[in-house]
Amino acid sequence: MYLARRLSWTHLLAAQLLLGFHHPALAGHGAANVQVYNAIGVQSAGGALSVSGGLGATYYADAGLENGTYLTVTLPQGFTFGSIPALKAIVTGVLEVGKGGMVVSGGTGSGFVTYRLIGSIPAGAPLVLTGGSTGTVFTVENAFALTQQSSEPLAIAFQASGNAMPARNDPVPVTVPAFRSSLGVELTLQTQNNSIDVTWPSLGAKFTASGGTIPAAAYLGSVSFHVAGNVLNADASAFTVGPDDASTLTVRGAFRHLSGAYLDPGNSACSTVPPAGAIIGAVSATSLIFAGVLPQRVYGVCLIADGVRLLDENPAGSIRFSLPKTLRFGPAYAADPSDIRYDGGVVTPRLTFITGSDAGYSSLVSITNQSATTATLYAVAEPFTGGPPLPGLLGTLAAGAGMVFTEAQIGTATGLSLANSGQRAVVRIIGVGADDVTASSLLVNPGGVVDNVR
Numbered sequence: 001m002y003l004a005r006r007l008s009w010t011h012l013l014a015a016q017l018l019l020g021f022h023h024p025a026l027a028g029h030g031a032a033n034v035q036v037y038n039a040i041g042v043q044s045a046g047g048a049l050s051v052s053g054g055l056g057a058t059y060y061a062d063a064g065l066e067n068g069t070y071l072t073v074t075l076p077q078g079f080t081f082g083s084i085p086a087l088k089a090i091v092t093g094v095l096e097v098g099k100g101g102m103v104v105s106g107g108t109g110s111g112f113v114t115y116r117l118i119g120s121i122p123a124g125a126p127l128v129l130t131g132g133s134t135g136t137v138f139t140v141e142n143a144f145a146l147t148q149q150s151s152e153p154l155a156i157a158f159q160a161s162g163n164a165m166p167a168r169n170d171p172v173p174v175t176v177p178a179f180r181s182s183l184g185v186e187l188t189l190q191t192q193n194n195s196i197d198v199t200w201p202s203l204g205a206k207f208t209a210s211g212g213t214i215p216a217a218a219y220l221g222s223v224s225f226h227v228a229g230n231v232l233n234a235d236a237s238a239f240t241v242g243p244d245d246a247s248t249l250t251v252r253g254a255f256r257h258l259s260g261a262y263l264d265p266g267n268s269a270c271s272t273v274p275p276a277g278a279i280i281g282a283v284s285a286t287s288l289i290f291a292g293v294l295p296q297r298v299y300g301v302c303l304i305a306d307g308v309r310l311l312d313e314n315p316a317g318s319i320r321f322s323l324p325k326t327l328r329f330g331p332a333y334a335a336d337p338s339d340i341r342y343d344g345g346v347v348t349p350r351l352t353f354i355t356g357s358d359a360g361y362s363s364l365v366s367i368t369n370q371s372a373t374t375a376t377l378y379a380v381a382e383p384f385t386g387g388p389p390l391p392g393l394l395g396t397l398a399a400g401a402g403m404v405f406t407e408a409q410i411g412t413a414t415g416l417s418l419a420n421s422g423q424r425a426v427v428r429i430i431g432v433g434a435d436d437v438t439a440s441s442l443l444v445n446p447g448g449v450v451d452n453v454r
Contacts, residue, residue, distance in 0.1 A: 027065075027160050027168045030176035032057045034153045037232050038239045039181040040329060043147040045234035048082060050136045052236040055178060057085075057129040057137075059158040061168075064123035069162035071101060071127060074112040075140065076154035076179060081108050082139030085129040087115045091122060100127070109141075136236065146181035153177035184239060184329030185295065186228040187321050191221030191336050195343035196311045199432050203378055203391050204310040205257070208343045212300070217270035218340070220301040223249065223263075225293070225323055225332060241295040245328060251281075251288040253319035253336075254312035255303070261288045263299035270302035293323075308388050310347065310380060310428060314340040345375070345432035351441040353384075353426055354407050356418030360446025363418075365410060367394075367429055367439045368402040375434035379405075381416040383425045390414040397431075404442075 033056045042049055059071060071087065087101035101115025121127065131137035145154060157173035195208040197215065212219030225247065231239040249263070261281035262274040274280060279299070281288040293299065305311055319336035354363040369375045377394040392413030397403055411417060416425055431437030 025167070026172070026174055027063045027163075027170045028059055028061050028158065028174060030057070030059050030156075030158045030174045032156065032176045032178045034177050034180055035232060035236075036180045036182050036230060037143075037146050037234060038184045038329065039147050039149055040184060040325075040327070041232075041234045041239065042143055042181065044327075047142050047144045047147065049140050049143050049146070049234045050236040051085075051138050051140060052135050052232075053131065053137055054236075055129070055137060057156060057176070057178065059127045059160070059174065061121045061125055061127065061160065062123060063165070063168045064125075065117055065121040065127075065160055065168055066163045066165070067117060067120045069117050069160065069168070070104070070114055071117060072106070072112055072114045072157075072159045072161065072173075073129065074157040074159075074173060076143075076145060076156065078111070078145055079143050079154075080111050080141045081106070081113060082141045083136075084108060084113055085131055085138040088128055088130050089119070089121050090126045090128060143179070146179060148181065149183045150181045153180040182228050182231050183332060184228060184231055185225050185241060185323065185332050187223060187225050187323065187332050187334035189221060189223055189321065189334050189336055191338040192219065193338045194218045194220065194340045196313065196340060197344055198342045198347055198430050199344040200376075200378065200393075203380060203430055204342065204347055205307050205389075206305055207311070212269040214270060216272045216305055216307060218303045218305070219270045220303065220319070220336065221338065222267050222298050222300050223321060223334075224296070224298045225249075226296050239329075241329070243294060245326070246292050246294050247323050247326060247330070249290045249293045250322050250324075251290075251301070251319060252286060252322070253288075253314045254286065255283060255288060256285045256312050257306050257309035258283050258303055258311075259306040260304040261290075262302050262304075263290050263293065264302060265297060265299055267298050267300035270300070270304075272304055274302070310389065312340075313342055313347075345430055345434055346437050348429045348431075348437060348439040350382075350426045350428050351439060353424045354381075354410065354418070354441055355443070356420040356423045357407055358420040361421060362444045363407040364442040364444060365405045365407075365427060365429070365439055366402065366442055367397060367405065367437065369397040369399060369431065369434055370436040370438065371431070371434035372399050373434055374398050375431035375437050377437075378430040378432065379410050379414050380428045380430065381410065381414045381425045382427075383416065383418075384423070390416050394429075397437075399434075 089099040099119040106113040155175040156178040159173040206215040263279040316339040323332040381390040429439040
């Protein structure tokens with residue numbers, strides 16, 4: 001429940017010092033329970049909505065109110081009353097018959113309603129907006145501000161006026177947060193960090209086993225979508241989701257060299273063989289798409305490595321989950337706070353290319369180990385002609401040292417065969433046991449010599 005409380009003299013003095021002016025103390029304060037409406041539902045209803053007693057919109061007459069004076073209730077900007085709530089006073093905990101207010105201005109079609117009070121209202125007594133036996137207190141039209149998700153609640157306002165005693169009048173409206181909109185559902189993630197094993201013999205083609213992850217398949221964690229708290233339909237009934245609201249989950253990230261991905265409704269450890277009932281994903285280099293995802297169900301997310309080619313890293317926050325907008329809810333988004341990192345060494349970016357040597361031109365690869373430890377170097381070559389990657393051991397490189405490798409040396413290590421400059425391959429260098437290894441490719445002109453680069 002939100003409260004708009006009376007300003008104390010301390011608050012007023014602070015406002016005077018900071019702003020150079022102040023208002024007299026408010027005569028009362030307000031309270032309400034913020035009602036959250038499904039934005040798509042309000043849009044479908046053309047901006048019309050019902051307000052139930054759950055709002056609990058109340059004005060507390062802290063200084064008391066005199067018989068025949070006025071209380072004005074104003075809706076958020078643009079909203080208008082479709083029907084008018086009754087105003088009743090509660091005295092000593094009981095709804096007081098014959099005390100409340102009757103409408104004298106505003107009301108249906110207007111953004112405000114002014115009540116003339118019947119009977120005097122004791123100090124501290126609440127004045128409540130009430131309705132009939134249907135549970136609807138009043139209806140609202142033109143609530144278009146709730147047709148999109150709102151992060152901050154929209155307020156209603158109360159203002160007492162017309163009292164002979166000035167302390168019983170509110171110099172400015174008393175605002176109370178009352179309405180907010182939601183996209184209906186939200187995604188919940190429970191994820192874990194994963195790592196890619198770059199040591200031999202995996203060389204980045206498999207994961208490091210841990211917490212549901214096996215070398216051939218990584219467990220990202222779990223995902224589910226469900227109603228985002230207490231959300232209302234436009235008619236003030238509870239918004240719910242069920243089997244008919246199955247949706248498509250898209251996961252974006254760096255996913256090259258996966259052979260598959262699936263959602264496990266049992267949320268168990270991952271395997272290379274999806275269990276019964278799993279949702280098989282459509283895999284691309286940048287996305288995973290799962291159709292038929294049910295609400296209110298927790299799925300485990302599993303990635304299956306092809307076991308041959310180097311897997312991609314995904315820094316924290318780079319894997320993003322989303323649901324599309326439907327006729328009833330959405331869209332919904334969530335970023336994975338965990339990551340997928342190389343483990344056991346470093347992997348250089350892919351070198352532009354190396355070529356076979358002819359006509360005096362030669363292709364070299366310069367490698368520098370800027371780590372504080374010795375690096376064991378592996379080359380992984382990918383010929384332009386296609387086929388599986390070709391890994392091979394180049395040797396060790398001391399901390400702080402650099403070395404130049406020829407195309408022939410890389411070919412001997414990996415089995416790569418480039419007959420001439422028309423044949424090319426891209427190469428990655430993996431430095432196991434090190435944390436800072438860099439590499440670059442060089443094309444040397446006829447007669448040129450490179451003995452070392454550091």
